[in-house]
Amino acid sequence: MTDSTSSPRVDGGTAPAAAAPSGQSGHVLRSSPLRRLLKSPTGLIALVILAGVVLMALLAPLLTSQDPNHADLTAVLLPPGGDHLLGTDSAGRDIWARLVFGSRLTLAAAAVAAVVAIAIGLPSGLVAGYYGGIFDGVANWSTNVLMSLPAIIVLLAVRAAVGPSVWISMVIFGVLLSPGYYRLTRTAVQSVRNELYVDAARVSGLSDGRIISRHVLSVVRAPIIIQTAIVAGLSITVASSLDFLGLGDPTVPTWGVMVSDGFKNIYRQPISLLWSSLAITLVIGGFVLLGNALRDSLEDLEKTKEKRAKPAGGRRARPVAVEVGTEHHLLKVTDLQVAYPQPRGGRKVVVDGVSFHVDRDEVVGIVGESGSGKSQTAFSILGLLPDNAILTRGAIQFDGAYTVAPGEDHVTQSRLAPLRGKRIGYIPQEPMSNLDPAFTIGAQLSRPMVTVMGLSKKAAKQRALQLLASVGIPDPNRTYHAYPHEVSGGMAQRVLIAGAISCEPDLIIADEPTTALDVTVQAEVLDVMRELQQRLKIGIIIVTHNFGVVADMCDRVLVMQDGSLVETGAVRQILHAPQHPYTRMLLSSMLEGKTPMTHLLADSTAGSDR
Structure with a gap:
């Protein structure tokens, strides 16, 4: 689920857009249909x-x-x-x-x-x-x-x-x-x-x-x-x-x-x-x-890129900086800020000052409630933000090369296009709605390998069957020739995982990969992802709101609230000694370790005796 519904914030200050002084027209543009x-x-x-x-x-x-x-x-x-x-x-x-x-x-x-x-x-x-x-x-x-x-x-x-x-x-x-x-x-x-x-x-x-x-x-x-x-x-x-x-x-x-x-x-x-x-x-x-x-x-939302202006008031918290000399990281995101222009002027900031890195053979989790900006961060890396999104600040670097250079206000698609699919894979949520019902699963798996890797159709089919087997599908040939409506949600998610690794990427971004699945299938899908990561030595970013997934899969975790990073660290450190109140609140909301509502169980037992 995308996080474009996160709480409105006006870039650079705490005052709402409507109350900004008229002299700050570069920051807050009073817009109307006539204008x-x-x-x-x-x-x-x-x-x-x-x-x-x-x-x-x-x-x-x-x-x-x-x-x-x-x-x-x-x-x-x-x-x-x-x-x-x-x-x-x-x-x-x-x-x-x-x-x-x-x-x-x-x-x-x-x-x-x-x-x-x-x-x-x-x-x-x-x-x-x-x-x-x-x-x-x-x-x-x-x-x-x-x-x-x-x-x-x-x-x-x-x-x-x-x-x-x-x-x-x-x-x-x-x-x-x-x-x-x-x-x-x-x-x-x-x-x-x-x-x-x-x-x-x-x-x-x-x-x-x-x-x-x-x-x-x-x-x-x-x-x-x-x-x-x-x-x-x-x-x-x-x-x-x-x-x-x-x-x-x-x-x-x-x-x-x-x-x-x-x-x-x-x-x-x-x-x-x-x-x-x-x-x-x-x-x-x-x-x-x-x-x-x-x-x-x-x-249409106003697509004109507004001039940057000085903060309207207050002091913005310093972003978590990426250490100097980290160009060897597979992915490095520095001080990223994403905003959307509003119909009546001003901007809605959905990602604010986010910095982190991902290494090869590492799993990093981005966790937070809906609207925290985690999916918008992932979409910024993938270059899948809507046309009216503005990268008001920050840089994104993949394998030592910029996809978003400092000072640019958008993802340069010409830089990212050769990476997407081949070096950066994507596992979306809602598996059934991300497979085209008009084509067989095999056609949808084989086509990217033919286009991106230059394989023949026969070689692409053989590789697709191997991939389906590698993600735990018991009858790869039957699934290859099936249409999406002929498989279950868990099978469809496994197909998407197979598609994400089909072109041998270095980094996979998984956006809520288990949200639409039941608990048993979730565990199976996580096992598949863990086995693939260990075998292929790839970097993975998992976007989730579930700390159970983080504990099961991740090496490090980033906690986001209202578009900002509030805490980062190793999973064991965050789970056992969280420092930020928001992190503690998220952990306390998990059901594990809670006392059951025994009076309801007693009532149920009494009713069955009668």
Whole structure:
């Protein structure tokens, strides 16, 4: 289990991010969706385009003194210049005035269609996805009917029945678009309605309305935003297409009518077609870019690497330093600090000042409760941290070469890629979920040996069978040809151990290798790992919360709490004379040596006598 849920800590001090002085902007960045949107080049371009069109629509009377519908037959198809900034159309009307006033109706048409589609599709999708039942069936049938209707035919029929009204056309178009919102919302809600946090909200007494508004609605926020951007652009396209076909109101200036007029006179005055076409293209493109940029700003954590700043207050405890002249160690981690940027600014430190080393033919345990930062430390070594993780301090050295050099803020994958699998192996927790159900176990064991070691398929198969036998699997050939669902959890964990040593690594990192197994299988897996370590003389890091595993396997142990090392030493020393209160608390939580609850046993015996 990864330790990304460890307690939030602001790098460099004890004050929370929200309370940091404004002068420390390099350390605490007050971030908001709008601020992140403005930092995105795509978002900024989209905002500039759309803001310009909106301002043009609002300030239309101030931007031109011409009447957009005034026809002057003595000034037909004039080129740009003079009293007519962009020229005139075939009726002598000023193109700039029609372009400015036409932006009002264009934006309004997009807004009407989007609002109607959201008003119908979003609530119905939330209810159908959360409750299901009869409403879900009726809503699905209704959306299927709406989606089967050809939109352009329906709009043409509406126009013939009620006349050239852009408002009625856009309302009908919004109804036809609502199934898209419904299906999008319903699918997203169904994916989370049975999640544990939703169940916990129900247990805590929250009403369904509160759960939907606070826990479920946030899931569909980003998809709705991107869908709305697409709908807005599509609405402008459809409205302009109807006007282009001559089905709009000729007394109202719109960009579609301007495109139609320019197209009819393309050989007489080609430039008259440019302005309205360019405006439509820019606005549609602006909506699409804005939707993507705003979606990213809402859903993705800020990936910009913040500047390091001086501590906000207090003095940070000195890290446990690695002794000078220890380059001979197989692995050396020095003053490692890992942090994640937060949506509202600041950073959450999950590993803080961790230093240790691992030698060949040595087993080192990293122990601590969930959220202590032990798995994040292991993932830093493996280079498996998420993209938004920041190595704010420290260095990682493997066999005398840096994978993370001092001053770097990320794992250099080009340095680590040749090591991973070949020289550094990994045994994950949850064995069944780490094997691909679509491939046989043999295929998943053989492929890395073919790719990394350059073995032939036949040689890789023979080695895979030997590895399966070496980890205590009684029938290697049967297991080789089996799929993951055909073996037990203990067998799957043995397969992962075989895979970890298949390319003869120097170091193996085992992340909670026995957590998902029962006690008997745990003991067998530990026996396998111990035998392999002694036979192959490899270094092993075991990440665990179980001191029993540490006592059984490890030579040294590192105790972590809230992302920091609180105690290190030989296993015997830590078990018999722990110095830190947290270590003593962990040891006291073990069941070994505890007095049984005899009154419960007595009650059980008495009940059986009766």
